[in-house]
Amino acid sequence: MIDKILQKGAMSGFVYKSAPKEIFHTFVEAQVCGRWYELEGFILDKDYLTALQRRFQPEKDGSFFGYGVAIGGFLNPPVDFDCCNTYIQKAGIVRDFGVYPSPDLLLVEHGQQLSAIKKFAYRQIGRRLMNKNVKKIRREFERK
Numbered sequence: 001m002i003d004k005i006l007q008k009g010a011m012s013g014f015v016y017k018s019a020p021k022e023i024f025h026t027f028v029e030a031q032v033c034g035r036w037y038e039l040e041g042f043i044l045d046k047d048y049l050t051a052l053q054r055r056f057q058p059e060k061d062g063s064f065f066g067y068g069v070a071i072g073g074f075l076n077p078p079v080d081f082d083c084c085n086t087y088i089q090k091a092g093i094v095r096d097f098g099v100y101p102s103p104d105l106l107l108v109e110h111g112q113q114l115s116a117i118k119k120f121a122y123r124q125i126g127r128r129l130m131n132k133n134v135k136k137i138r139r140e141f142e143r144k
Helices: 014-019 047-055 103-110 116-143
Strands: 028-032 035-039 064-066 069-071
Touching: 014 116, 047 116
Parallel strands: none
Antiparallel strands: 028 035, 064 069
């Protein structure tokens, strides 16, 4: 689970306000050459991340928290796989449920608990608004 505050900016208005305090979040672990790697850094595409880096300055310690990012080393985050773990939201992780053999098994046991109304509103309105906001930020990168 991640703290919803790291989504502030990517989510806004009623979407952010109505989101649960902890948001369900998954990432992939892959075995390469006999070693397991955590690949959480793939979540944001390069254009979006670059637009954020151009728009915002990191904190004095180099960290940034918001718009789907929660990481130290904001200007050079470990998002490219080179036989290493990758992260972009690591500092926002508040709870880890462990490793599951499939996403379906994880979701059955720990899926996001939303009322039917909130689930419908997120699917039909919230997700679209969030995607629209992310596209707007991504376009800022394309213009520069």
